Amino acid sequence: MSPQTAPSSRFPSLADLHHKRILLGVTGGIAAYKAAEVSRRLRLAGAEVRVAMTPAACRFVQPLTFEALSGHPVAYDMFVPGAEAAMGHIQLSRWADAILVAPASADFLARISLGLADDLLATLCLAAEVPLFLAPAMNRAMWLHPATRSHAAALAGRGAVLLGPDEGDQACGETGPGRMREPARLVLDLAEALAAERLLSGIRVLISAGPTREPIDPVRFIGNRSSGKMGYALAAAARNAGAEVTLVSGPVALDAPAGVETVRVETAAEMHAAVMARTGGADIYIGTAAVADYTPGRVADTKIKKHGEQLELTLIRTPDILRSVAALADRPFVVGFAAETGEVETYARAKLEAKGADMVAANEVGSGAPGGFERDENALFVCWRGGECHLPLASKTEIARRLIRLIADRYYAENTDQDP
Template sequence: MTTLTAKRILVGVSGGIAAYKSAELVRLLRAAGAEVRVVMTPAATRFITPLTLQALSGHPVRVELFDAGAEAGMDHIHLARWADAVLVAPASADLLARLAAGRADDLLTTLCLATRAPLLVAPAMNSAMWAHPATRDNVARLAARGVTLIGPAEGEQACGETGPGRLVEPPQLVAAVAGRFRAGLLDGVRALITAGPTREPVDPVRFLTNRSSGKMGYAVAAALAEAGASVTLVSGPVALEVPDRVRCIRVERAAEMAEAVRARLAEIDLFVAAAAVADYRPAETAPHKLKKRAERMALPLVRTPDILAEVAASTRPPFTVGFAAETEDLERHARAKRMLKGVDMLAANRVGAGEGFEVDDNALLVVWEGGQAWLPRAPKPQLARRLVRLIAERYRERREGAPGTPASTGDEKDTA
């Protein structure tokens, strides 16, 4: 599994004959799981067209520093913040000199100054230019500032000379970028998570729902993405921003959530059911608003799909994690629900009296076959990271066929 899954790599291309290799570089980065954006210097467009790199990256290629149509003219700031790493390949002698001098006279050099992401440069130039004292001085200054230099390689050059100055080949450039990232706990894992409540319409005005805010599910989605997973979130109606690097599918009713999960079941390795799905829905939805007439009104209800049990019982089930909200006897209900649903793990929390729903922190009891862990009360993003570490451990055990670990009775420590 690659360490570039869900990573954001900004590729800078400067002017030089080696710019033709940037097309293969972008293709390989995307094949390794990265999302790629490309910024070119004006000179680079003389060697390879922006349209080529746009087609390979799947995003518009930026060239101009002052582009009123891109992020309100602040593209250098937007791109600098977006990137997990910036790779300039090829980096010409001119670009190295401008970076060493701290110049900001085009979009590429400006965002290199503005980014806090790791900056990697792959020089490519004539061997005499590479050996020149001015270039050697510029390279030393950049290295002293923490810039990573990749190459150059030695060999035959376009000018007919032989020596150092060739651009390192794209596969080696991809490996160098990947080496900057610590392998995530769930690198390459395809995860699907449900979150938030569902709404079951009674009439065009009213619906049945619950008190779920979706905060815990959204925090788990973010933690899964941080761990390297490719995350799809199926969300009921909530007032939350979609976490970074998470694809979101919005639904309202339990039946819609079930259908969204079924449609993606064959494509996933891990399923986390954090949504508070309504257990029942009205047998019929009134076409018009129901009027207040009688002192009492009966509302017939029917069961909604049991999404968690359905996923766990599928022909080739993913590693499945359920949630349970309980008001009493937490451990007994958690273990009973895990067995009833047939899931690999179950995270249970108390609700009511300021616990669980509509609050910013939580505590979880996590149970699995042969073990359990108590995750003490903490802000939901912190708690989600602890939970994801437990999920990753159990997921690897099942994938590798390892036996379960002994039960954990102590607090899980947060090292994220």
């Protein structure tokens, strides 16, 4: 690929918030008191802040608190006389450079996921055409409930960025995931996320994700356990970083991320063909797919019936997609993934050399692993020639955001034209 010039935003700081117009949304929950500190820190970073509250939030913290901290009247009622003529839901959403909802309750995530606009803050989010950042805060059981996870995943797929939640003690006396991220960290994460919007601007990213299915007969197949969640999270994170993203996906039960070109395939051979057909236009290739290493040598035309106690299948090797991309003369920056049941770091380094990749991200899978296949959390060991790092356990959305930044740093380090 041709040399690229790294954007000045590669190394974000609170300075990235200077002169930014941030609409801070506050929803109902005990963590609403933390939003006051978020507002204060945003202003200290040089941002202009306006606050919108839900009716439930006003029962935890008085609007006057946020008016004093932000220096502006607080919006909380769609039906205040004269509000539309001044700065109603459309005007306020157009004023903002970004919206940060902190805390974002389970109820609020559900409502905006479904596109409901039954209070001012939900209406602002629905009418907005700027980045939306959500800092979830709720009881651990509420966060882990399938309905909440589904709403969070849907919002992330549409482009919203989830900042947290963290684990820790909760107001109810329980401990677990669902705690709102602390204000200092949250504001720094917001600055990083806003800087990341330009991180891969003009860069074309190709990602393969999900499993492949190798047919045995018309009703059976062999394959790998993979939900595709990590690859889809990376596609969304790369898109949020400004990249032009193409996702080649095996069969998964996930909606295609908004703003991402998605190509559906089923077998390893189909995935290999789809990836190789698109590498010519890619600057970065990320191979997260759990591709079957072997495929049946013969596929039965009809369903195989049960006969005897054993059934023998002859399996043949499938094309090695990662090695094929890395071997190209005009190759993109190549990132491989490795799912291992032990000795993760050893196997990751071996794969880096054996496949000719530029970077390998590896995670432990299996019954005792904290993250991995079909889970919403992951932890990665990432290595490249001359370096390595650990990305500790977090949501796959968070891991994807961190990994995209790391990939971008390594990509620019290897491809930036030092003598323009």
